[in-house]
């Protein structure tokens with residue numbers, strides 16, 4: 001039986017001369033596999049990594065853990081892989097694809113807001129003049145928030161202090177102030193008030209405002225180190241490909 005859904009290709013691997021296996025993340029079906037037999041000629045232009053397409057498919061496998069499909073037809077809606085000479089944007093887009101491939105669960109619909117932050121980040125990457133490192137920070141932190149890994153950013157876990165120089169504890173996923181920090185907190189990340197403002201803004205602001213505020217380089221560099229470390233701590237991902 002044929003069905004259709006829209007999704008973003010996060011991996012495209014050649015199986016044979018002309019056949020391709022795709023990993024797609026979709027709001028409707030989560031992360032899934034689509035086999036495109038004789039695909040390179042028939043579906044050229046719509047089955048590359050970072051293509052957002054409408055897939056018409058037939059199901060080849062279905063169980064509680066995993067579904068896979070055979071591609072019948074595909075219509076490209078938009079691609080997110082062409083950034084010209086803006087190489088950093090290219091790296092960030094591939095980095096996003098890798099995160100999605102690792103963290104989107106299969107056989108269940110994708111979280112609505114996780115999907116939204118994905119598509120919005122990819123859209124803003126295409127906007128001329130947008131800052132790739134800023135968008136990388138926003139995606140790394142906010143995507144984790146939307147899949148259930150939002151850190152506790154309200155106040156120090158010990159005394160309730162919320163505005164002075166603080167530390168972020170990766171093991172506790174929360175804040176500790178200078179007075180309360182103990183010797184056991186070896187992974188604590190120093191967080192100045194403006195850096196804490198930026199982290200709170202990304203983790204907690206409305207999606208409509210999320211991309212409207214950028215940060216200067218003094219904040220962006222430590223913010224980038226923070227979001228990378230948070231991602232690695234939560235997921236064990238290898239981020240060697242996306243250093244700025």
Ligand SMILES: [Zn+2]
Nearest residue numbers: 156159177180
């Ligand atoms: Zn405290």
